[in-house]
Amino acid sequence: MIEIEESSGSVYADIGRSDAKEMLVKAQLATKIGGIIKARHLTQIQAAEILAMPQPKVSEMLRGKFRGISEAKMIDCLSRLGRDVQIVVKTAPRSRREGRVEVVFA
Incomplete structure (x- = not known):
């Protein structure tokens, strides 16, 4: 029987990496x-x-x-x-003990 485990959403966390975030x-x-490189057809x-x-x-990247x-x-x-990058810092909701880092593309 194959055991299936649900992902946390991060393969790095799932394999136990300390630098997962x-x-x-x-x-x-x-x-x-x-x-972007592909869309611009850049070598x-x-x-x-x-x-x-x-x-x-x-x-490598x-x-x-x-x-x-x-x-x-x-x-x-x-x-x-050619992309604008904004870094937004805000208070985490009380339901979470810790803040999180996420990347959002507009």
């Missing part, structure tokens, strides 16, 4: 960056020039290997790709 945010940012070399990153680093890339750099990449 950070990795999920980076994955969402990298996905958006990749989508990785062209994207690397725009993003001010070496092409191998762009390739687009394949989900973003350990050496900070969230700040990814936000800078979105800006370089």
Whole structure:
């Protein structure tokens, strides 16, 4: 019999990573960056020039290997790709003990 476990919504949390929140945010940012690059029909070399990153680093990021890339750099990449980025800090509802970090694309 196959046992099925419901996901928490984060594969990183599901596999027990201590940096699950950070990795999920980076994955969402990298996905958006990749989508913009694809929609603009940019090669990785062209994207690397725009993003001010070496092409191998762009390739790694687009394949989900973003350990050496900070969230700040990814936000800078979105800006370089013509996106406005807003960071909104608000009080968490009383029903939650802790705040959360989420990425919302408009």
